[in-house]
Amino acid sequence: MSSQNIYILGIESSCDDTAASVIHNARILSNVIANQKIHEEFGGVVPELASRAHQQNIVPVVHQALKKANITKEQLSAIAFTRGPGLMGSLLVGTSFAKSLAYGLNIPLIDVNHMQGHILAHFIDEDGFNKPPFPFIAMTISGGHTQIVKVDDYFKMTVIGETIDDAVGEAFDKSGKILGLGYPAGPEIDKRAKLGNPLAFKFTKPKVDGLNFSFSGLKTAVLYFIQKKTKENPQFIENHLNDICASIQYTIIGILVDKLKRASKQTGIKHIAIGGGVSANSGIRQALKDGEQKFGWTTYVPKFEYTTDNAAMIAIVGYLKFLDTNFAQQSIAASARLKI
Ligand code: KG4
Numbered sequence: 001m002s003s004q005n006i007y008i009l010g011i012e013s014s015c016d017d018t019a020a021s022v023i024h025n026a027r028i029l030s031n032v033i034a035n036q037k038i039h040e041e042f043g044g045v046v047p048e049l050a051s052r053a054h055q056q057n058i059v060p061v062v063h064q065a066l067k068k069a070n071i072t073k074e075q076l077s078a079i080a081f082t083r084g085p086g087l088m089g090s091l092l093v094g095t096s097f098a099k100s101l102a103y104g105l106n107i108p109l110i111d112v113n114h115m116q117g118h119i120l121a122h123f124i125d126e127d128g129f130n131k132p133p134f135p136f137i138a139m140t141i142s143g144g145h146t147q148i149v150k151v152d153d154y155f156k157m158t159v160i161g162e163t164i165d166d167a168v169g170e171a172f173d174k175s176g177k178i179l180g181l182g183y184p185a186g187p188e189i190d191k192r193a194k195l196g197n198p199l200a201f202k203f204t205k206p207k208v209d210g211l212n213f214s215f216s217g218l219k220t221a222v223l224y225f226i227q228k229k230t231k232e233n234p235q236f237i238e239n240h241l242n243d244i245c246a247s248i249q250y251t252i253i254g255i256l257v258d259k260l261k262r263a264s265k266q267t268g269i270k271h272i273a274i275g276g277g278v279s280a281n282s283g284i285r286q287a288l289k290d291g292e293q294k295f296g297w298t299t300y301v302p303k304f305e306y307t308t309d310n311a312a313m314i315a316i317v318g319y320l321k322f323l324d325t326n327f328a329q330q331s332i333a334a335s336a337r338l339k340i
């Protein structure tokens with residue numbers, strides 16, 4: 001087979017999205033995601049329900065990804081799947097399916113670390129998007145993770161900072177829940193923040209050493225603040241919602257940017273790449289742009305559909321590993337706490 005004609009099917013099922021994607025060399029042909037609406041009414045992901053929904057969605061999602069890519073499964077060069085980290089019951093569905101399919105088609109199986117996927121999504125060939133040069137700093141910010149990683153090569157990565165409690169997306173979502181917003185609240189907080197005053201209310205930033213993060217204190221601070229204010233004025237949230245959202249977002253972005261500045265200073269690296277659902281946030285995007293002016297950074301934000309949980313990022317890692325003939329054994333098992 002010519003190295004120019006590699007087709008990989010990527011499968012992602014680490015949390016609450018069932019996703020499949022076909023990549024041809026480094027170019028995405030299809031990127032299908034079945035979101036699980038069921039969790040909205042619970043205000044968060046219910047693991048037991050997530051794995052059941054994956055079980056229902058996986059075959060139709062893979063079928064659709066192949067159909068959209070306009071290829072048959074016999075044309076596939078390999079199957080790549082998310083091995084971890086994530087929810088065990090969810091990971092098992094994608095892992096078992098990928099193993100069976102690779103076995104049935106008698107093609108290589110490739111295990112992918114979900115966190116590496118978020119970072120290597122920057123290497124998908126996409127018109128109008130530049131790829132970061134090595135070494136660069138990657139910040140992965142989502143509802144499940146908050147990490148700063150020094151990336152020296154595709155598979156030479158070092159976590160130099162991470163959250164010691166909640167992920168940054170949880171800080172948005174849990175604050176939103178206190179304000180009575182729907183789940184996930186991040187996008188609505190972002191929208192309202194644009195209409196509010198970021199300096200209206202002050203929330204203290206956590207003091208965490210080095211490049212680590214902590215977001216659980218902010219959620220508690222928001223809760224106490226709202227309890228106190230609504231006691232004084234039961235309409236407080238309604239009357240000040242945009243200002244509250246702007247102030248919370250301002251605090252969160254401040255925390256992220258402080259750590260990025262530190263990471264850049266400490267490593268001497270000025271190429272900064274972000275990924276994960278929270279990178280959709282307009283505040284963080286603006287802060288990165290400001291960083292280009294203020295600190296001489298070059299910043300990289302992937303196409304939106306490759307920032308949230310997706311299988312295209314699994315497929316690109318599959319492609320890069322395929323080039324290295326770095327394949328998995330059929331005895332491989334999912335790993336909920338897999339490290340980078
Ligand atoms: O990557 P993702 O789709 O799933 C994982 O959590 O892995 O990220 C979802 C998270 C949620 O917490 C959601 O509130 C947050 O990303 N989010 C945002 C925005 N869009 C999504 N947070 C702030 N501003 C946004 N515009």
Ligand code: ZN
Nearest residue numbers: 118142144309
């Ligand atoms: Zn993720």
